[in-house]
Amino acid sequence: MATFRRWLPQIALMVAVFLMLLVSNPREDLPTVGAIYAGMLAFSAMSLNLLLGARLRPVERLFGGMDKMFLQHRQFGYLALAAAVAHWLSPPSFPQFLAACDDLCKSAIEAGEIAFNTLAILGVFSIVRRWTFRGWRIPYQWWKWSHYLLLIAWWLAFFHLMQNRKMPAVYQQMAEILGLIGAACFLLYLLGWVLRMMRTKAYVVETVTRDQGVTGIRAHPRGKGIRHRAGQFAFIRARKPGLREAHPFTISGGEDRDGVVQFNIKGLGDYTKRLHADLKEGDTLVVEGPYGDFRYPDREGRQVWVAAGIGITPFLSFVRSMPDQIRGKVEMVYLVKTAEEAVALEEFEAAAARVDNFRFTLHPSAEKGRWPGVTPGPDLKAVLFCGPPVLRDMLKKQFGRKLHFEYFEF
Incomplete structure (x- = not known):
C-alpha cells in the first residue's frame, strides 16, 4: 500500500493521459494507439518534471515538502524514460498522411529521435550515478550539469509534438493541448528560477x-x-x-x-x-x-523525537528556538555509537533542564547496546525522525502516518 501511494502521482498521470486519448475515440490498431499514448505520456512526464524542478512553494506544500517533491521528480523521470523507450521501439505509423509531411514535419520527426537519444543517455547516466563502483561514484557536479541538458530534450520533444503533422487531426489536437500545458510548465520553471535568485x-x-x-x-x-x-x-x-x-x-x-x-x-x-x-x-x-516542511506538532499528547548521527541537525534547530513552555510531552532520543560523537550535547541537556515537558536521552550503542525502539501507546501522537534510511523504514512500518521525516536523498 505504501508503494502504491508513493507512485500515485505517476499512476494519476498515466490514467489522465489514457482518458484523454480515450475521449478521442481512437480507431487505429492497438500497437498504434499504444505508441501514441506512450509518446504523449513521455512528454507529459517531462513537462511535470519541469514544474517540480521550479521549486515553487505551492507545489512544495502540495507534495508535503521538497524532499518528497524531488522523490516524485525522480519517479516522473523514470516514467518519462520508460514511456519514451516504448514509443521509440514501436513508433506509430500513418502511411496515408505521408504526403502531408513537409520539411518542417520531417524536421520534427528527426527532433523526436534526437530527443529520445538525449533522454535515454541522461536517464541512464542518472541511474548509474546512484551506484558505487569500488568506492567511486559519478561526482554530483557532473550529474547536475548533465541534468540541465534535459531542457534540450524537452524542447526537441516539444517541437516533435507540435509540428509532427503525420497523424490524424484528432491526435494532433491532443498533442497541441499537451504541448500548451507543457509550455505553461516551462514558463513556471522560468518563474521558479527567477524566484530562486530572489531567495x-x-x-x-x-x-x-x-x-x-x-x-x-x-x-x-x-x-x-x-x-x-x-x-x-x-x-x-x-x-x-x-x-x-x-x-x-x-x-x-x-x-x-x-x-x-x-x-x-x-x-x-x-x-x-x-x-x-x-x-x-x-x-x-x-x-x-x-x-522543507519538517516541524514538530504543537499540540497536546506525547511525541517522540529520534535522531541518529548527523540527523541531529533539525532537532538542534528545534531546541534552539523552543520556548520554556510547550504543549504536550516530548521525549527525545539521540542515537550515536559513542558519547564522544554527540553534537551539541550540552545544548540538548540544557534544553531538557529549561523546557517543561521535554525529556532528552543519549543512547550510545557501544555502551548501552541496541536501541530498543519507541514504546507505542494510545497517547502517542507523532514520531519525528532524522537519520539513516534503514532505521527510518523500520519506524515507518511501525508507526505509518504518525512518523514525520524527510527523505533528504536528492
Whole structure:
C-alpha cells in the first residue's frame, strides 16, 4: 500500500493521459494507439518534471515538502524514460498522411529521435550515478550539469509534438493541448528560477568549528538574510574553488531576526569533506532557501523525537528556538555509537533542564547496546525522525502516518 501511494502521482498521470486519448475515440490498431499514448505520456512526464524542478512553494506544500517533491521528480523521470523507450521501439505509423509531411514535419520527426537519444543517455547516466563502483561514484557536479541538458530534450520533444503533422487531426489536437500545458510548465520553471535568485542571499562566515568530523558554520547576512523556521533546510555553496556547487543542508539554528544562520555538516562525501577542510572565517557563503516542511506538532499528547548521527541537525534547530513552555510531552532520543560523537550535547541537556515537558536521552550503542525502539501507546501522537534510511523504514512500518521525516536523498 505504501508503494502504491508513493507512485500515485505517476499512476494519476498515466490514467489522465489514457482518458484523454480515450475521449478521442481512437480507431487505429492497438500497437498504434499504444505508441501514441506512450509518446504523449513521455512528454507529459517531462513537462511535470519541469514544474517540480521550479521549486515553487505551492507545489512544495502540495507534495508535503521538497524532499518528497524531488522523490516524485525522480519517479516522473523514470516514467518519462520508460514511456519514451516504448514509443521509440514501436513508433506509430500513418502511411496515408505521408504526403502531408513537409520539411518542417520531417524536421520534427528527426527532433523526436534526437530527443529520445538525449533522454535515454541522461536517464541512464542518472541511474548509474546512484551506484558505487569500488568506492567511486559519478561526482554530483557532473550529474547536475548533465541534468540541465534535459531542457534540450524537452524542447526537441516539444517541437516533435507540435509540428509532427503525420497523424490524424484528432491526435494532433491532443498533442497541441499537451504541448500548451507543457509550455505553461516551462514558463513556471522560468518563474521558479527567477524566484530562486530572489531567495538567494550572500552571507559572511563568522565562525567555523571542526569536531569529530562535523563542521559547524555560523554566518551573518550581507544585507537582508533568508527568513526560515526551525527544521527547514537550504542549499548552500561558497564562493571559492571546489565549493561552488550548491548542496542541501538542514539549518541547525538562527531563527532570530538578525538573520544569522547555523549549519552542522558531517564530512561524508567529497563536497562535505572539502567544506570541512577549506571553508574559513570571512568566506562568502551563498544561501538559497528556505525549503522543507519538517516541524514538530504543537499540540497536546506525547511525541517522540529520534535522531541518529548527523540527523541531529533539525532537532538542534528545534531546541534552539523552543520556548520554556510547550504543549504536550516530548521525549527525545539521540542515537550515536559513542558519547564522544554527540553534537551539541550540552545544548540538548540544557534544553531538557529549561523546557517543561521535554525529556532528552543519549543512547550510545557501544555502551548501552541496541536501541530498543519507541514504546507505542494510545497517547502517542507523532514520531519525528532524522537519520539513516534503514532505521527510518523500520519506524515507518511501525508507526505509518504518525512518523514525520524527510527523505533528504536528492
